[in-house]
Amino acid sequence: MTATTIETQGNALTYATIEPEAGLKAALAIPRADVIDTVRDSGLKGRGGAGFPTGLKWDFCAAEKADQKYIICNADEGEPGTFKDRVILTRFADLVFEGMTIGGRAIGATLGIVYLRAEYSYLRPHLNDVIKQRREKGLLGHDIMGIEGFDFDIITAMGAGAYVCGEETALIESLEGFRGEPRNRPPFPVVAGLLNNPTVVNNVETLASVACIFAKGTEWFKGFGTDRSSGYKLFSISGDCEKPGVYEFPWGITVAELLKEVGGEDAKAVQIGGASGVCVPAKDFSRALAFEDIPTGGSVMVIGPQRDILDVAENFLEFFVEESCGQCTPCRLGNPQMLKAVQLLKQGECPPEFLANVKALGETMKVASKCGLGQTSPSAFLSILEGFEDEISNRAPSA
């Protein structure tokens, strides 16, 4: 096993309680269509951040007629402030591969690919070892678990360090050897993905959760969380708190409850969802982490009272100016304008009409950018402008 330096806090993770291969056995014991129904009934939504219902995604892909389909595990964990997939891949890789195998059977794919972010290249030998062991145990390869004609294998592939490659169509372009740039949708990957074949792209945590759902049942899973956000979630907590690390909480936990757990009660704001998420000011700490309130892929950055909130906005926008793929106009040229506005605000020298222009531009970016990167990149800045109006507008021009 590869060592991890990340602390997991609070209760032991549910993943540690799952019996090996119990999920796979259960899934292989029922007809293929029922596998998808089970996932749909569980209410599982994508754990990468977008929250698309997993069962529905699988259903779309299963409905496509094609000689070849793929299931891709998105392990390009690049959102600033998330590191929970790294823990899962290090400690529970078998659960991820189980989930992929179940997915492969459900949609009719014979090959699974783990797309691993460049920074996690040290994990690749470990993952390849686990895959090798699974082949030796007959859990991958031909006639898996004695089911005639059920062939499925998994390979790993490396990303090259671009944040945008976490976007599923950019990930596919990258896998094909091209510049990692998002494609036009439609067609969606479930229809025309890798090498134009129907392809499901699921997050690491989503796939591990699938294995758990089959091991313990949908009712057990729905016992966690809220009506519209079932199950539990791993959160990557960092920033100005006493106990940073990876935590498991059920969906629906409020920001205040979470801060109490991690020792960050005096925070003045929390950035939820990474750089592409929103900045929640203290007055809104009663809001809940759930798809129906504040959706997130699990990144929680605690912002202490000593921080300049504009530094936070500047940091995120510098990130997007670096990481935009540069394909579509709003994202390519819009983020630098956002950054310029923050920097002028920091100096107390942002003309009000320019600020108004940039705010309107942010709204355009949300709706006119090609992919989720550009559609979410203005969110943090816009929410900071709204939530911290006093702190920002009272700033005197620098001498």
Next chain:
Amino acid sequence: MSNPTTPIHRAPLSQQHRRVITTTSPDAIGAQVSVTIDGVETKVPFGTTILAAAKTAGVKIPTLCDHPDLDVAGVCRMCVVEVEGQRTLQPACTFPVVNQMKINTHSRKVRMARKHVLELLLSEHYGECYSCVRNGNCELQALAEEYGITEFAFGHPEEPLFEQDYSSYSVMRDMNKCIRCRRCIRTCIDVQEVGVLEAVGRSNKVTIETFEDMPLGSVVCINCGQCVNRCPVGALYARDETDEVWAAIDDPDKHVVIQTAPAPRSAMGELFDLEPGTPVTFEMNTALRRAGFDGVFDTNFSADLTIIEEGTELILRLYKALVQGDKDVALPQFTSCSPGWVKYLEHFYPEFIPNVSSAKSPQQMFGALIKTYYADKLELDPAKIVSVALMPCSAKKYECNRPEMVDSGYQDVDYGLTTRELGKMFKEAGLHVPSLPKSDFDDPFGTATGSGVIFGATGGVMESALRTVIELVTGEKVESIYDHGDIIPVRGFEGVKYAELTIPKVGPVPEILAHLVPDWEWLNGATLKVAIAHGTANAKKVMEDIKAGGKFSQCHFIEIMACPGGCLGGGGQPIPTSPEIRAARARAIYAEDHAYDVRKSYENPAVARTYAEFLTDGPCGHISHKLLHTSYTSRGKHIPQDD
């Protein structure tokens, strides 16, 4: 990657097909779907893009990265519209209509987004419209006017950020004006499969670069100028040599002559707001004389010469291979009149250089004769002749500068002007071409055959060559075999065409070829296999098939033109271009062909006179070899830095 079921293509798969695949059952494809656009209901075939659907509803949606010749990109976001039920705006150029949809193309959100896109593009678009080669014909300028841009909300660069690249003889690049629509990349990769340009870097640092950012003159660019024809702004343009030509005209010591190719004559009218496909050949002759040219010649004359030289070369190759059993004869023979194609082959298929006809292109044959035969005839000092060629082509600028093109003892052709450059000269001189009286070409090269005219369209060289070969070999009029001599199987815009023609009978060997072959018996009943390709992506298909020993390797003669549609779609033609515009130009060219009485190159009296008076040892003879034939350079794909 294991199990790839489809081959990896060089172009991203997302960009390889305009057809947009949807989740709904393929059975529905072909069905009509009703869509409401700005309150107007219309029915369109399932899968039609919103952009195309809007056109049928009479609604105009602005575009920048979309182009009728190219695969969809969806990057500029100018065409975004509001689709009911969709959280975000959708690009009309890529979004398919698959069910009853309600679309608003000018809601507040949409107008705001478009204005923002324009303001952002202008925030990095350096340069003044007045001094831009595309002033008045710029898509960005037109949209800025349409969307009422009166100030630069997000700034405007005051200093250039990039150096211009003037290294190429043909294509100039100015990244300062580039809007990153990537039409040039898609043209170079998808249409031409040359792949010189690619997006490099990320975010606002994205630039369009050659390999290792080398100058365009030092990479595998074939100078076809197709990128120039599709650039929406002035970031790519052809080298402008009008100042040099004016200077020659203004110099009383210089005798300035111009030859004009057929393709520009079918398109020049577009620069004077005529419908595409309105020929202005004879009005243009008058304009050229009034502009100050001392001689106005028809490139069709040398096109006929090319046919005879190239046709003779083919007959000689066939004779050597079929009768004399020479196994080293390179077949099929390729045409050599498209300098873009020649350079493409020199870079990508240098092993096939022996297959290329050694006959020069019509431009270069004419050039060699003007500074020799014509100079002798008029008793002119060739050093004082300035030879200009009006071409539809940016690669012709490169071709006339090839170091070997000096067989007259001087640079054979001094300047290759594009249709756009000459149009500019006419405008500068106040010459409104369509309103001028008509006049004929000058002797001694005046009369051309129809065959020369159709050189301007894909398949034209082949058809001309076949007309001549059929008559020379059978001794019968081609009209007795084909109606009006129209060899329909070689016409049309399909990317690659293949045809077989059987020689039904043979006649006596005509005098012009008597010194080369004793009789035609060896061709009696033979089947000529020919092929035609236009656009180098199609040329690549043919070449790969030949390498694999496929059907094209059995051909005798293959015509290849670098540009889509042939010369009429050349990189020097008026902007914009589209399949419809090229089809209209082709109609003009075939109409001109029909207007001529004489239709076969070898019957052209001027050509006959030239062989009688000057090229006295006949086609492929010693003199013609010195002046009318050339050689090629194996270039490969590695270009040393100091090349």
